[in-house]
Amino acid sequence: MSAVIEEIDTPTAWPDWFRAQQNAALADYEATPAPTRKDEAWRFANIGALDLSAFRPAAPVSSEGRLINLSTGLAGVSAKMVFANNALLHQDTGRLPAGVLLKPLDVAAREDEALFRKYFMAQPVELGSHKYAALHKARVATGAFLYVPKNTEVTLPIELFHWVEGENASVFPHTLIVCGENSKVTVIDHFRSADQKRAFACGVNDLHLERGAQLTYIGVQDWARESLAFHINSTIVDCDALATSLNANFGGGFVRGESLSRLTGEGARSVMLSLNPMDGERQIDQRTLQDHVAPRASSDLLYLNSLDGSARTIFAGLIKVGEGAHRTDAYQKVRNLMLSDEAEANSMPGLEILADDVRCTHGATTGEISDDELFYMEARGIPRQTGRRLILNGFFQTLLERLESEDLRTYLGGMVSKKLSVPV
Amino acid sequence: MSLSIQNLRANIGDREILKGLNLEVPKGEVHAIMGKNGSGKSTLAKVMAGHPSYEVTSGDVLLDGRSLLEMEPDECSRSGLFLAFQYPMEIPGVTIANFLRAALQARLPEGEEIDAVAYYKDLYAKMDALKIDRSFTSRSVNDGFSGGEKKRCEILQMAMLKPSYAVLDETDSGLDIDALKIVSEGVNALRGPDTGFLVITHYQRLLNYIVPDVVHVMVDGRIVLSGDKSLALKLEAEGYDWVEKEAAAAA
Numbered sequence: 001m002s003a004v005i006e007e008i009d010t011p012t013a014w015p016d017w018f019r020a021q022q023n024a025a026l027a028d029y030e031a032t033p034a035p036t037r038k039d040e041a042w043r044f045a046n047i048g049a050l051d052l053s054a055f056r057p058a059a060p061v062s063s064e065g066r067l068i069n070l071s072t073g074l075a076g077v078s079a080k081m082v083f084a085n086n087a088l089l090h091q092d093t094g095r096l097p098a099g100v101l102l103k104p105l106d107v108a109a110r111e112d113e114a115l116f117r118k119y120f121m122a123q124p125v126e127l128g129s130h131k132y133a134a135l136h137k138a139r140v141a142t143g144a145f146l147y148v149p150k151n152t153e154v155t156l157p158i159e160l161f162h163w164v165e166g167e168n169a170s171v172f173p174h175t176l177i178v179c180g181e182n183s184k185v186t187v188i189d190h191f192r193s194a195d196q197k198r199a200f201a202c203g204v205n206d207l208h209l210e211r212g213a214q215l216t217y218i219g220v221q222d223w224a225r226e227s228l229a230f231h232i233n234s235t236i237v238d239c240d241a242l243a244t245s246l247n248a249n250f251g252g253g254f255v256r257g258e259s260l261s262r263l264t265g266e267g268a269r270s271v272m273l274s275l276n277p278m279d280g281e282r283q284i285d286q287r288t289l290q291d292h293v294a295p296r297a298s299s300d301l302l303y304l305n306s307l308d309g310s311a312r313t314i315f316a317g318l319i320k321v322g323e324g325a326h327r328t329d330a331y332q333k334v335r336n337l338m339l340s341d342e343a344e345a346n347s348m349p350g351l352e353i354l355a356d357d358v359r360c361t362h363g364a365t366t367g368e369i370s371d372d373e374l375f376y377m378e379a380r381g382i383p384r385q386t387g388r389r390l391i392l393n394g395f396f397q398t399l400l401e402r403l404e405s406e407d408l409r410t411y412l413g414g415m416v417s418k419k420l421s422v423p424v
Numbered sequence: 425m426s427l428s429i430q431n432l433r434a435n436i437g438d439r440e441i442l443k444g445l446n447l448e449v450p451k452g453e454v455h456a457i458m459g460k461n462g463s464g465k466s467t468l469a470k471v472m473a474g475h476p477s478y479e480v481t482s483g484d485v486l487l488d489g490r491s492l493l494e495m496e497p498d499e500c501s502r503s504g505l506f507l508a509f510q511y512p513m514e515i516p517g518v519t520i521a522n523f524l525r526a527a528l529q530a531r532l533p534e535g536e537e538i539d540a541v542a543y544y545k546d547l548y549a550k551m552d553a554l555k556i557d558r559s560f561t562s563r564s565v566n567d568g569f570s571g572g573e574k575k576r577c578e579i580l581q582m583a584m585l586k587p588s589y590a591v592l593d594e595t596d597s598g599l600d601i602d603a604l605k606i607v608s609e610g611v612n613a614l615r616g617p618d619t620g621f622l623v624i625t626h627y628q629r630l631l632n633y634i635v636p637d638v639v640h641v642m643v644d645g646r647i648v649l650s651g652d653k654s655l656a657l658k659l660e661a662e663g664y665d666w667v668e669k670e671a672a673a674a675a
Contacts, residue, residue, distance in 0.1 A: 375476070377526075378496065378501065379501055380585065382498055390518050390523070391515060393517065394564065398516045
């Protein structure tokens with residue numbers, strides 16, 4: 001039996017009914033076979049990277065104050081929560097509009113049981129990681145619960161920090177967001193390592209948008225380079241609601257990301273973005289589903305990868321248009337920018353259409369930095385290496401142009417530039 | 425002090441394009457090269473700037489006595505050569521402000537940082553003069569620009585980088601008369617004792633606005649005739665046939 005499933009010393013005081021769910025989830029985890037390469041959802045995947053035997057439950061962090069001080073992101077935010085090694089370290093939620101609930105998950109399970117039961121991990125995990133979602137459910141200790149009531153706008157973003165510290169520590173970050181009718185909010189999840197040690201993160205974020213709601217969700221993943229991470233997402237979008245999600249993967253040694261957008265109401269729209277500057281021996285394995293249930297909804301996916309060293313990427317995306325989802329407008333594109341001959345990009349776009357009168361476009365491109373662009377830069381005196389970095393940086397900046405907020409564009413643009421050593 | 429091209433021969437693949445070209449542009453002068461399509465004008469510009477697709481088989485290009493052919497393209501630029509491209513590249517996601525800043529930063533000694541306030545002041549003043557909207561600083565280099573906007577952006581870059589010699593490759597192509605005037609004013613503003621210009625053009629029209637000191641005619645990879653600005657008018661009126669015949673007779 002793997003140590004990762006051992007209980008931590010000071011378990012969360014979950015209500016009994018949730019305890020029972022966790023016990024069932026643990027049984028589910030143990031009964032579910034590990035994935036093999038024969039599974040369609042794990043095609044091309046590096047199954048060997050999924051060995052969890054070295055990982056242990058995370059111990060309490062050495063210095064809470066240090067991590068709280070390091071939990072900085074955007075200049076102006078409306079609320080902040082800091083989690084580390086499966087515990088809440090800090091929360092600052094006093095400036096939120098009336099009626100907005102932002103609290104630790106375990107508190108929500110007690111105080112807002114009906115909401116919690118309705119939305120917590122309510123979607124089946126369909127993209128391959130059912131087993132790891134069960135592990136998450138069995139071992140989740142806390143997380144962020146956000147409920148924005150009807151007609152409420154949270155003007156400044158909410159920032160959530162999820163830290164891991166210690167060799168082989170295991171964390172189970174969780175973010176649950178429920179946006180009521182015509183509400184509007186922006187949430188940034190920061191996933192960070194307090195040291196450069198290998199860790200295991202198994203995270204879930206579920207986003208629910210009721211009629212007319214607008215949610216911008218940004219996940220900035222910066223785990224230590226050797227780490228193994230799962231990030232399992234589902235986004236449920238009702239009539240005329242707009243979900244925009246962007247997952248930036250800067251860290252991790254092996255990252256498996258699963259993102260599902262389900263469009264359940266007419267006029268719903270989901271924009272799914274991801275930027276992944278990959279280098280060294282790092283690997284990212286992303287599986288997506290744009291699930292069109294309702295008619296006249298739209299989804300728009302754009303994933304950008306750059307691959308240096310012997311990095312490896314997998315993108316498998318499916319646009320599924322159900323019976324009755326007429327006049328669907330779905331777009332899916334992955335672009336791989338190859339920086340090295342040793343790197344490997346695998347792209348598997350897919351379509352499954354059961355409705356009439358739909359517009360679905362998908363495609364994958366793989367290319368290199370253009371010599372003509374490089375020569376143009378050199379002709380202005382910019383050294384070749386700097387030119388390459390600028391062009392690479394530009395490749396990712398084009399994705400950020402899709403974000404509405406200039407503050408977010410600037411912050412994330414600065415982060416990309418910093419990661420790519422481009423002066424700003 | 426001059427930009428001196430000496431017996432330059434260059435190939436692309438197996439084909440020789442420049443066939444022993446000689447040309448001297450003294451600093452402070454404006455020289456024009458005219459010639460038909462395919463005469464090798466644009467190849468000359470690219471070879472001088474160090475484009476990797478061309479192979480130089482003999483000869484040299486000296487910028488104030490230093491060989492450009494021994495330098496990487498970025499070194500050529502930092503040594504004082506500027507090439508205004510006939511077809512400027514689009515670079516998505518790289519803003520004009522960051523692009524030019526990187527180009528200026530590359531000219532500073534290691535460890536020295538560009539003065540951002542002074543930089544923007546200079547940039548805005550030059551954009552105003554070239555009638556380029558200031559919002560262009562945050563637009564990606566040439567991305568979605570009209571032909572005229574691209575050419576104005578080239579002149580903006582030239583003004584910011586202050587080269588000692590500038591080669592303008594068909595800068596008039598794709599310009600309407602208003603854009604042509606703006607671009608020409610931009611070039612004329614930089615004329616002076618510290619800069620030499622080599623203006624490559626297909627048409628005489630540009631030379632009404634950028635009046636050259638010397639006009640050269642290029643035929644089949646060589647300069648075959650040089651004269652004053654009246655030569656450009658004669659070419660406009662009579663075409664190139666007579667020059668080619670004279671060149672053939674002399675050969």
